[in-house]
Amino acid sequence: MNKPRSKTTAEARKDKVEKALSSLGDKVYQDLDSGRFPSVTFASRSVRNIVYDRKLEQFILGSAQVKRAAGNIKHIRPFTQLLWLAYFSNKLVHEKRTSTLRDVYYSAQAFDVEFMDQAESDELITDLEVLLESAREEFNVFPEERSAIFGNLTVEYTVRGYEGKTLDLSSHPDGMMIGPALTTAEFKDTDADIVIAIEKGGLFTRFIEEKVHERYKAILVNTAGQPPRSTRFLLRRLHEELKLPIGILCDADPWGAHIAMVIKSGSAGAAHLRDLTTPSGVWLGVWASDIVKYKLPSDPLTEIDIKRLYELKADPRYKDKMWHGELDTFLKIKKKSEQEAFSRYGLSYIVDKYLPEKLQLLKSY
Amino acid sequence: MGVRELVENSLDAAELAGILPDVYVRIVANEASPENTEPRAYRLSVADNGPGVDPHQVPRAFGKVFYGSKYVLRQSRGMFGLGGTMAILYGQITTNKPVKITTSTDGKSRHVFEMLIDISENKPIIVRKDVEDAMGKTGTRVDLVMEGDFTRSAQKINDYFKQTALVGSYANLTFVDPIGRISTYERATEAMPPTPKETLPHPYGIDVEALKRMIKITDEKNMVNFMANKHFHRVGDTIAKKFLTFAGIDWRVAPEKLTNEQIVRIVDALQRFPDFLPPDASCLSPVGEQILQTGIIKELAPEFSTVVLRPPSSYSGFPFLVEVGLVYGGKVLEPGRKLFRFANRIPLLYDESSDVSFQVINEQIDWRRYHVPDEAPIAVITHIASTKIPYKTVGKEYIADRPEIEAEIKNAVRESLRRLSVFLSKKGSMEAVQRKMNIYGKYLPLLAKFSTELAGKKREPRYKQLLKDEEEAATEAQPEVTAEEGEKTDGEKIIEQTTIEDYR
The missing domain is CATH 1.10.10.10 (Winged helix-like DNA-binding domain superfamily/Winged helix DNA-binding domain)
Incomplete structure (x- = not known):
């Protein structure tokens, strides 16, 4: 612990x-x-x-x-x-x-x-x-709250009226909303080894149902799309204070990739702030190459998707070889897939098969 | 409606006699004509406090067209002395009612004439003649019945009085309309413009017909005397001889002996002879800055006004001068540019857009150069005084664009605009300082409050001194505005001006 x-x-x-x-x-x-x-x-x-x-x-x-x-x-x-x-x-x-x-x-x-x-x-x-x-x-x-967190983590509130009170974040199966109280809470106790940030509420719920938090000792965070700053801030704290590696799972399209990137490297709009990024965060998927590898059901890229891919290619945050390679693969296969696409192989496939393979990536940290 | 002609006669009469004018005008619907129809018969009464008319002259003065043909020129309102008679004639033609003239020259007895004009014979027919007690009052009253459409004319009549009051601030004007509404324009100054002097025609302005008429009445026996003595303006012996040599006319020839061909030759030479002296402008009578300013303040209650009086100039041998009043803001003016035109103190009410003043202020002046917004509440008053106003048409409602007159109007308007521009920029910077102080006054106390709380202090910082210092600095830093701002006259040639004094 x-x-x-x-x-x-x-x-x-x-x-x-x-x-x-x-x-x-x-x-x-x-x-x-x-x-x-x-x-x-x-x-x-x-x-x-x-x-x-x-x-x-x-x-x-x-x-x-x-x-x-x-x-x-x-x-x-x-x-x-x-x-x-x-x-x-x-x-x-x-x-x-x-x-x-x-x-x-x-x-x-x-x-x-x-x-x-x-x-x-x-x-x-x-x-x-x-x-x-x-x-x-x-x-x-x-900001208005929309992200949620779930897992074996006990926090102690610092907000007025709740000072000293503690909460086990696995006590509510819908997850706990990431608001001011949670963002400012002290981390008291956890047995988690990793954090998985998930783009969509559907998969977040699936992971809780499939007991990912127990099977993989993971804290789960639902970013609800592009994560609000308080969520990025919380992710960074989980990494900095608890030394937990952060994995990010999003849709296989340029927008999903960018959610992972913003968690890692922040946004231009927050260039004046330092505590919102988690550079060591790992984009677990879903990659363009996964669409091919797992033969995922897919949709063709739209013109806007393609335009966005070219923008990302020019972005200094994407200079990394792996990231750049994935952008090129998108452009090559001209396809995109959602996280839910794994359901074609059964509801628990993503947790049973895909996730363990991807979690290997976090081991290197 | 005839109002103008009679009012102008009254004003002219009082002014020539040096009397501060009181003019009373009333229009009453004639009972005999059916109600609620227009046009209908109206009785028009105009009474003044002028010197009155000699009772012996009354029948001819009011009952004969073309009375008193003029061989001298003078700046006057009345149009060749015809205006009043024309109104009387119009009344007679439309209603067949006699005109009633009541006049007293001594304040003791008052002579009443009722008369008609025999149009075919051009002579007055006296219908009734009477003498009454004048009760100490001199002056003339004209009562005539004429057909008119008051509903349609009401606006123009009101404009006429308002504008007359603008340049005639030394007159009391009262107007009672057919509904019984009274408009009064009270005297605001005792100053009167100087009485215009009579002057002889300048040689440049003479045509063949005029020369023939002069030859008919002259008693001079040779051409030198004819030219030099009492017929032409500013022509003496030397110039007369020089001119006759130039025209190729024998000095000794008697005027009545001139052949038609010689007369034409003389008229042609009058135009070309280079050595005539320019016309003397002392016969011109401007409204004057004081009277015009008084009128402007009284009638328009402006925020700013200025009057520019140009030195006299001449066109075709006729002296003229231009006065311009520029009025800005205040209680009466509405947004936009308004033009009030006057010729020899008569308001010109029709055909504005054909007038030279209209052309100048709307087409030749770049208002932006003076930083005057298009929608600023502005009135431009132009007054042209001359022994002969160059009207474009017989209607005498608008003035032709003679280049000499146009240039003078342009100069005067520009000068007045420079003054307005100075006023506006001073006002602008005063307002800017005020606005600035208002903003500081709003936010500095808030800054004091917030910073006190943030810093955890007990008392507020002494920011009031800052506010005071700033106000002093801002007021001192008023930029000096030069009158020449923005004014680089392109293509405007500066005309050498000779003042009235120079001519004497």
């Missing part, structure tokens, strides 16, 4: 965010008090400033900086909105409350800093992430 590496990881992250928030407040306060217009400087998120870092295996922001100055009449409104966000997040963190992107948009209206639309408030939340160098989940702003 693996021991959680650190009991205070969640605490440490909370401290870091609180410190960043209060130092931002300090700076603005000092400027105002000494008769200066405050300003903040942070990395630019413009497309030209997003570069791929080979060492980190993810997109990062380059050296270009942007300055938001309250003295600039065009900046003072977004500057104030940014500071309000900091103020609002600070309250969330201190009061151990959580909020959603939509919530934030509406909350602003009570403070006279209303946003024109949610896109504007989302944009500024991202600015604050860059400024604080923390994901919004760390200052308690979460």
Whole structure:
């Protein structure tokens, strides 16, 4: 049984965010008090400033900086909105409350800093992430939940009202929703050896029914399509804190492949954040070559699929030989398959035959 | 409707006598004509406080067409003195009712004439004559019955009074319409424009017919004296002799002895002779900046207005000058450009788009250059004063595009626009400062509040000083706007202007 590496990881992250928030407040306060217009400087998120870092295996922001100055009449409104966000997040963190992107948009209206639309408030939340160098989940702003987790893992909540309470994540057969409470919970106890992230709810349920968590000592995560950041963050924590290898299972098409890639290497949109990627994650399948190997029922690639494949081929994240080879195979066979395609060989085939072969890939870690 | 002709006569009469004009106009539907039909008979009454008309002159002045043929020129409203008579004649033709003239020159006795015009004989027929007590008031009142369509004319009549008040801010005008609604335009200044002086015709403006008429009435015995003495404007002995030599006419010949061929030769030479002096403009009477500004403020209550008076100039031997008023914003003007045209202080109400002023402001001026938006509430007032207004048609409603007049209007409008542009940019930067301060005023307190909380402080930072400093800096940093902004006149030639003083 693996021991959680650190009991205070969640605490440490909370401290870091609180410190960043209060130092931002300090700076603005000092400027105002000494008769200066405050300003903040942070990395630019413009497309030209997003570069791929080979060492980190993810997109990062380059050296270009942007300055938001309250003295600039065009900046003072977004500057104030940014500071309000900091103020609002600070309250969330201190009061151990959580909020959603939509919530934030509406909350602003009570403070006279209303946003024109949610896109504007989302944009500024991202600015604050860059400024604080923390994901919004760390200052308690979460997306709508849709991912789920299941397995032999006991967590201890840190959210208000549940501090110290524990939960066994195998206690509910539908899985537990990955929300603010789970994302910020401390990992207490587990006997799992691996984590399998699955693109679709159907297969996730099948795996639970087939007791994959017991047979392969696996924690199962339903990413529900492209995983939300909180899920990517949780996957990374499972890997970092519990030292569990992460395997990713998705549909055999460019979109499925990219789900695996985003878990591994992140997205350009989150180039300013570091704790969302799991570079050692392994794309278990379903590969293009699996379609051939397992003679899976398939559909022809659409024009959009093909266009997407060419885009991915040009993407620096796909430079790896294996990944590149699979993209080429897609283009060669011009076919795609879903995870469910294995059902042609019986409902448990994927768990009994396919999965053990694929899990060999995780052994190398 | 005849309103204009009679009102203009009244204004001219009072002004020539140096009296601040009070003019009362009333239109009443004639009881005899059936109701609710148009056109119908109306009684039009126009009364003034002018000097009155000598009772001996009344029958001829009001009852004869072409009374007082002129051999002198003067800037006046009335069109060759005909306007009033034409209105009377029109009334008589449409209703066959006599006109009633009541006039007093001394304020003691008041002479009443009721008369008709014998059209075939062109002479007045007195129907009734009377003397009453004038009760201390001088002036003239004309009552006539005429057929008209008031419903259709109402708008133009109202426009006429409004615009007359614009350039005649020294007059009291009262108008009572057939429904009994009273419009009053009150005097806002005691200043009156100077009385225009009479002047002789300039040689450039003489045609064959005019020369023949002059020869008929002259008592000069030779051509030098005829040219030099009392018939032509600014022609003396020296110039007369030089001209006659130029035209090839014997100095000593008597005017009445000239042959037709010689007369044509003279008229032709008048046009070509290079040494005539330019016409003297002292006979012109502009409305003047004060009177026009007073009228503008009174009638349009604007946010900004300016008046540009151009120095006199001339076309074809006729002196003229151009005044332009530019009005922006305020309570009365609506978005868009409005043009008010005046010729010798008469509002021109019809055929606007054919007028030279319309062409200039809509086609020759680049408004964007002055940063004036198309939808800005703007009124342009153009006044052309001349001893002879170059109307394009006999209707006398719009002015021809004489290049000399066009250039003057263009210059005046441009100058006024430069002034507006300066005003607008000052206003713009004032507003920008205000907007800026409003924004700071809204957000700085919020920044103070949020940062206090974030930093965990007790008291708010002293941001108010920042707000104050910023306001001072912004107000001081008002950019100086130069009048020349954006104005590089392409293809506009700067015409050397001679002022009135230079001519004297």
